[in-house]
Amino acid sequence: MKFFNNGMKTPCGEIHIVKDRCKGCGFCVTYCPMDVLELSDEFNTKGYHFPEVKNPENCINCGLCEMLCPDFAIWSTLKEEKEVIEVLT
Amino acid sequence: MIENIEGTHPIDSLLREGSIPFVWCPGCGIGTVVNTFVETLEKVKIDLGKVCVSSGIGCTGKVADYLKINCCNESHDNAIKCAVKFKLENPETKVVVFLNDADFIASGADDFIEAGKKGVELLVIYINNFIYIISECKVTPTTPFVRTLDDENLELPFNIPHLAKLCGARYVARWTTLHVRRLMYSITDALENPGLAVIEVISPCLMYYATDGKIGETIDRMRFFHNNTVIKHGEPTENLDIRLQDKIIMGRFVDK
Amino acid sequence: MKRIGVFVCWCGSNIAETVDVKKVVEVIKKYPGVAHAEDYIFVCSNPGQKLVQETIKEKRLDSLVIACCSPTLHETTFRDLSRLTGLNPYQCEIANIREQCSWVHKDNKEEATRKAIKIIRTIVEKANQNESLEPISTPVTRQALVIGGGIAGIQASLDIANAGYEVLLVERNPSIGGHMIQLSETFPTLDCSQCILTPKMVEVSRHPKIRVLAYSEVQEISGYVGNFNVKILKKPRYVIEDKCNLCGKCVDVCPVAAPSEFDNNLAARKAIYLPFPQAIPATYTIDIEHCPGFLPIACGKCADVCEPQAIDFDMRPEIIEEKVGAIVVATGYDLYSPKNIGEYGNGKYEDVMDGMQFERLLSATGPTGGEVRRLSDNKVPKRVVFVSCVGSRDTEHHLPYCSKICCMYMAKHAMLYKHKVPDGEAIVFYIDTRAGGKGYEEFVTRTQEEDKVIYIRGKASKIFKNGNGKLIVWGADTLLGKQVEVECDMVVLSMAMVPSNGAKDLISKLKIPSDAYGFVNEAHPKLRPVESISAGFYLAGCTQAPKDIPETVAQASGAASKVTDLFAEEELKHEPIVAAVDEDLCSGCGICVPLCPYDARELEIKDEKRIAKVNEILCEGCGSCISACPSAAVQQRNFKDNQIFKMVDAILS
Ligand SMILES: Cc1cc2nc3c(=O)[nH]c(=O)nc-3n(C[C@H](O)[C@H](O)[C@H](O)COP(=O)(O)OP(=O)(O)OC[C@H]3O[C@@H](n4cnc5c(N)ncnc54)[C@H](O)[C@@H]3O)c2cc1C
Ligand code: SF4
Ligand code: SF4
Ligand code: SF4
Ligand code: SF4
Ligand code: SF4
Numbered sequence: 002m003k004f005f006n007n008g009m010k011t012p013c014g015e016i017h018i019v020k021d022r023c024k025g026c027g028f029c030v031t032y033c034p035m036d037v038l039e040l041s042d043e044f045n046t047k048g049y050h051f052p053e054v055k056n057p058e059n060c061i062n063c064g065l066c067e068m069l070c071p072d073f074a075i076w077s078t079l080k081e082e083k084e085v086i087e088v089l090t
Numbered sequence: 091m092i093e094n095i096e097g098t099h100p101i102d103s104l105l106r107e108g109s110i111p112f113v114w115c116p117g118c119g120i121g122t123v124v125n126t127f128v129e130t131l132e133k134v135k136i137d138l139g140k141v142c143v144s145s146g147i148g149c150t151g152k153v154a155d156y157l158k159i160n161c162c163n164e165s166h167d168n169a170i171k172c173a174v175k176f177k178l179e180n181p182e183t184k185v186v187v188f189l190n191d192a193d194f195i196a197s198g199a200d201d202f203i204e205a206g207k208k209g210v211e212l213l214v215i216y217i218n219n220f221i222y223i224i225s226e227c228k229v230t231p232t233t234p235f236v237r238t239l240d241d242e243n244l245e246l247p248f249n250i251p252h253l254a255k256l257c258g259a260r261y262v263a264r265w266t267t268l269h270v271r272r273l274m275y276s277i278t279d280a281l282e283n284p285g286l287a288v289i290e291v292i293s294p295c296l297m298y299y300a301t302d303g304k305i306g307e308t309i310d311r312m313r314f315f316h317n318n319t320v321i322k323h324g325e326p327t328e329n330l331d332i333r334l335q336d337k338i339i340m341g342r343f344v345d346k
Numbered sequence: 347m348k349r350i351g352v353f354v355c356w357c358g359s360n361i362a363e364t365v366d367v368k369k370v371v372e373v374i375k376k377y378p379g380v381a382h383a384e385d386y387i388f389v390c391s392n393p394g395q396k397l398v399q400e401t402i403k404e405k406r407l408d409s410l411v412i413a414c415c416s417p418t419l420h421e422t423t424f425r426d427l428s429r430l431t432g433l434n435p436y437q438c439e440i441a442n443i444r445e446q447c448s449w450v451h452k453d454n455k456e457e458a459t460r461k462a463i464k465i466i467r468t469i470v471e472k473a474n475q476n477e478s479l480e481p482i483s484t485p486v487t488r489q490a491l492v493i494g495g496g497i498a499g500i501q502a503s504l505d506i507a508n509a510g511y512e513v514l515l516v517e518r519n520p521s522i523g524g525h526m527i528q529l530s531e532t533f534p535t536l537d538c539s540q541c542i543l544t545p546k547m548v549e550v551s552r553h554p555k556i557r558v559l560a561y562s563e564v565q566e567i568s569g570y571v572g573n574f575n576v577k578i579l580k581k582p583r584y585v586i587e588d589k590c591n592l593c594g595k596c597v598d599v600c601p602v603a604a605p606s607e608f609d610n611n612l613a614a615r616k617a618i619y620l621p622f623p624q625a626i627p628a629t630y631t632i633d634i635e636h637c638p639g640f641l642p643i644a645c646g647k648c649a650d651v652c653e654p655q656a657i658d659f660d661m662r663p664e665i666i667e668e669k670v671g672a673i674v675v676a677t678g679y680d681l682y683s684p685k686n687i688g689e690y691g692n693g694k695y696e697d698v699m700d701g702m703q704f705e706r707l708l709s710a711t712g713p714t715g716g717e718v719r720r721l722s723d724n725k726v727p728k729r730v731v732f733v734s735c736v737g738s739r740d741t742e743h744h745l746p747y748c749s750k751i752c753c754m755y756m757a758k759h760a761m762l763y764k765h766k767v768p769d770g771e772a773i774v775f776y777i778d779t780r781a782g783g784k785g786y787e788e789f790v791t792r793t794q795e796e797d798k799v800i801y802i803r804g805k806a807s808k809i810f811k812n813g814n815g816k817l818i819v820w821g822a823d824t825l826l827g828k829q830v831e832v833e834c835d836m837v838v839l840s841m842a843m844v845p846s847n848g849a850k851d852l853i854s855k856l857k858i859p860s861d862a863y864g865f866v867n868e869a870h871p872k873l874r875p876v877e878s879i880s881a882g883f884y885l886a887g888c889t890q891a892p893k894d895i896p897e898t899v900a901q902a903s904g905a906a907s908k909v910t911d912l913f914a915e916e917e918l919k920h921e922p923i924v925a926a927v928d929e930d931l932c933s934g935c936g937i938c939v940p941l942c943p944y945d946a947r948e949l950e951i952k953d954e955k956r957i958a959k960v961n962e963i964l965c966e967g968c969g970s971c972i973s974a975c976p977s978a979a980v981q982q983r984n985f986k987d988n989q990i991f992k993m994v995d996a997i998l999s
Contacts (some may be wrong), residue, residue, distance in 0.1 A: 002605055002611060003696055003721055003722075004605070004611075004612065004613050004614045004713070004721075005612055005613050005713035005714055005719070005721065005724070006724075007613045007614065007713050009603060009613075009614050009615075009616070011600075011601050011602065011603050011616075012601045015091075015092060016091045016092070017091075017092045017093075017094045017098070017099075018091060018092075018093055018094065019093075019094045019095065019096060019098070019099065020093060021096075022096075022110055022111065024111075024115075024116035024117065025116055026116050026117030026307075026308055026309060027117070027307070027309045028117065028122070028309065028312060031309055031312070031313075032268075032312075032642060032644075034638030034639045034644040034645075035638060047111070049116065053091065054091035057091065061601035061602060061638065061645065062601060063601060063638060063644050063645035063647070064645070065270075065271075065642065065644045065645070067125075067129075068122075068125060068126060068129060068270045068271070068274075069122055069125075069267075069268075069270055069642075070121075070122070070125065071112070071114065071117060071118055071119065071120070071121025071122045071124075071125065072110065072111065072112060072121055073099045073101070073102065073105070073110060073121075073125060074099075076099055076100060085603040085614040088603055088604065088605065088614065133650075268641070268642050269641075269642055269643075270642055270643075271642060271643035271646045272642075272643060272659075272660075275649075316641060321660045323660060341660075
């Protein structure tokens with residue numbers, strides 16, 4: 002759905018991962034509200050599947066993945082603020 | 091996505107060098123609690139020189155090892171004792187105790203009751219994973235249902251919030267490691283509380299496999315928390331028994 | 347045997363021309379029980395009534411039969427007259443010899459006279475066994491429930507509250523204001539809609555007698571006029587109304603955008619939002635459909651910045667139970683969706699919008715700050731086509747009725763467009779222009795003559811995009827009798843007004859009648875336009891039919907005055923013609939209980955015996971239970987079985 006630009010902005014997050022810290026628990030993948038992540042088919046050096054970003058433009062930088070991760074392996078930072086001219090319906 | 095190297099996580103500075111990888115199993119909730127605790131410290135901008143963390147034995151006992159703030163890692167049962175002593179000597183320091191069943195409610199129970207009775211200002215974060223893991227997965231005083239048997243524990247599991255309230259705690263809450271932000275709000279409130287504050291965090295343990303007898307993924311336990319908890323702030327603490335058949339009640343029960 | 351007086355009315359020539367009233371009187375006089383019979387030119391006239399009164403006294407009558415028009419017209423007149431003369435009103439009966447006799451047998455005087463005699467005899471038989479009854483009275487709860495917080499609900503609430511009664515105003519959206527708050531300027535005077543509405547909204551919020559329950563819906567209703575019990579579901583806003591200080595910091599940090607309802611999807615709002623700056627109650631709301639979630643709280647950024655700690659993610663729905671005496675239904679309208687109109691592109695062209703969206707474009711508080719621009723490329727459109735009657739007046743495919751106000755707002759839209767884009771071209775396709783209203787015709791003329799809006803008489807048959815991506819409107823000019831094709835930059839569709847969505851559900855809960863399209867029915871189209879036939883329910887605004895603001899306000903004030911009339915009574919009176927149980931005959935089988943459509947029947951234990959009793963306040967005298975009772979233990983007061991048998995005998999004799 003298209004919108005007139007009324008100056009409203011929303012953030013887009015950048016996901017950072019330290020692959021080898023990950024123990025593949027899947028908390029971040031399961032509970033990311035925007036379906037940004039998926040578990041990779043690859044293994045890290047410890048033999049776990051780590052998360053990968055599949056929908057980078059969906060990330061709202063909410064930081065939930067960062068808080069849930071028991072191993073400090075994933076976090077988000079603000080990439081950019083986008084003007085809202087469209088939402089998916 | 092940016093692939094990063096060791097030491098770049100925004101709160102790595104609060105972890106002791108070399109702590110990662112943590113000793114905990116994949117998906118162990120203790121890591122999540124530590125993460126939430128450290129994020130909260132960052133967020134409330136507390137003077138880290140005025141925080142001291144004490145922990146005892148078992149998996150939870152490792153918390154004090156990993157944090158790069160004032161810590162004391164005590165022997166069996168002595169985490170509270172040490173914390174009380176530290177507090178009495180450093181009244182302006184905020185003392186936080188990370189406890190498991192043994193240190194808290196089995197052999198360490200008398201210290202807790204004593205601390206409550208004296209009204210010592212402490213923040214107790216009790217990580218309840220329903221099991222003694224290191225001592226070969228024994229049943230603890232809080233195990234609600236026994237693994238391999240699709241059955242309840244014969245002994246009634248301890249109702250921790252109720253006990254805490256009766257001992258005189260001025261802040262009592264219960265969350266799971268899924269409720270991370272609510273846990274964060276609770277830690278924030280509890281840090282400001284001038285009395286004994288107790289937060290019970292129910293945490294998934296890879297080894298506690300209650301109903302099917304098979305070792306499952308911890309994510310299944312998180313899903314269990316998702317489907318089987320209900321938030322009821324202010325619920326009278328006598329209603330907070332955890333049973334197989336009921337939804338586990340979460341919330342902030344005492345705040346005065 | 348009673349002493350019954352019969353008065354046969356001529357109704358001028360209405361009855362007397364067809365029925366031989368003299369003969370009727372002669373025959374009826376001899377009928378058993380009739381102590382007096384007489385004819386008169388207008389019994390309902392003053393001298394006529396005097397005559398009846400004097401005769402009652404003189405002839406010591408203890409029952410009265412007036413043979414005249416339908417009881418819906420003059421039953422009350424003659425029952426009041428009886429009461430004033432010392433006769434119990436339920437001893438007075440009407441024999442309808444006009445609608446049921448003279449009017450339908452105009453060409454057969456003899457038969458009509460015979461039939462009139464039979465009708466009167468029947469009613470004499472009924473009167474003969476009538477009991478004297480007293481109306482059933484019940485106390486009134488002096489609090490009104492107003493459902494819907496548009497201009498109709500706002501006006502009705504203010505009027506009732508200003509008369510000194512408590513009002514509960516229930517609105518399902520986060521703020522009151524309805525559609526009027528979205529309008530730009532209003533025809534025919536072009537005053538700014540928000541400027542005239544917001545003072546009323548503020549008055550509502552400050553009024554000590556009005557409680558606003560926004561973001562709430564009526565869930566359940568029971569009881570009867572004067573004594574309704576309502577259950578209202580208050581949806582959680584996740585923001586504590588009293589704590590939020592409207593700082594707006596939450597909106598700045600909220601990471602999620604959603605379509606704004608206030609701007610009819612033309613602009614975005616955040617997942618936490620204030621619908622519009624002047625919203626009442628003045629508080630933000632979290633829209634959980636768009637907020638990424640509470641279990642676990644995914645983001646929580648709003649709570650982090652909210653200084654007064656107004657955000658409560660754990661808020662729960664609340665059920666509020668209240669007693670009210672009267673209910674005003676003011677749920678308004680919605681627009682028929684352009685998605686239903688295949689030939690106009692099913693709503694898939696960005697630059698084809700509906701009237702309410704154009705209204706937002708014209709509004710200074712709208713997404714473009716009042717500039718007319720195209721959604722597709724943000725350019726000012728140089729030729730705009732306005733199409734009337736979209737969905738309305740289309741018996742074949744859509745809705746047969748006229749939405750009444752579209753001609754007017756279309757003229758307004760074309761005029762305001764020309765004011766904003768003087769070098770632009772406005773073309774209106776119309777079937778005919780309905781501008782009945784004070785100053786309305788003049789307004790349309792001004793649009794055509796001063797603002798040079800082109801009016802083409804005919805329906806637009808198709809709207810589509812050509813190969814260059816330009817919008818094309820095909821239509822017929824019925825005045826010139828030829829096809830026209832207009833290339834344009836934007837099209838505005840005057841969509842039909844339909845009952846607000848969700849109204850159907852509400853109406854079925856309230857059990858009030860509505861028409862085939864879902865508009866709530868008035869009790870009488872001319873004489874009782876602001877009431878429902880179900881006692882205690884009143885109607886205001888577009889919930890009853892499409893209408894403009896002045897009419898809505900007038901109807902709302904009318905409904906309010908009916909409510910205050912009701913509340914002014916000490917007690918409510920209810921017709922005593924209800925079911926009555928003979929406890930000796932009742933076997934306690936309970937067949938009657940589930941049959942009663944008004945929940946008036948229940949079983950109780952009396953002297954160790956099950957007895958079905960009647961709640962007389964709830965009983966509407968429909969007779970369902972009476973015909974079902976296998977022991978003939980229930981009888982309708984003044985319609986007892988033996989009364990009815992005698993009446994049947996009389997009509998067959
Ligand atoms: C494009 C357009 C332009 C117009 N321009 C003009 C104009 O210039 N001049 C003019 O006089 N008129 C104009 N009108 C007409 C005007 O909008 C209406 O006459 C007026 O708004 C009707 O008010 P209402 O209160 O009956 O209905 P609404 O404004 O629809 O209000 C009904 C309220 O009830 C609420 N509600 C609905 N269902 C429930 C429920 N189940 N429970 C609780 N609450 C509920 C709704 O949320 C809403 O707030 C225009 C109409 C349109 C479509
Ligand atoms: S920051 Fe939020 S939206 Fe982005 S990946 Fe993490 S959980 Fe998903
Ligand atoms: S939460 Fe952490 S450890 Fe678990 S899969 Fe995600 S990155 Fe890996
Ligand atoms: S931040 Fe809090 S107080 Fe400010 S507008 Fe939002 S909810 Fe209201
Ligand atoms: S919690 Fe929801 S409403 Fe609040 S800022 Fe985040 S997305 Fe917006
Ligand atoms: S007469 Fe009709 S309304 Fe009255 S109790 Fe019987 S079924 Fe109910």
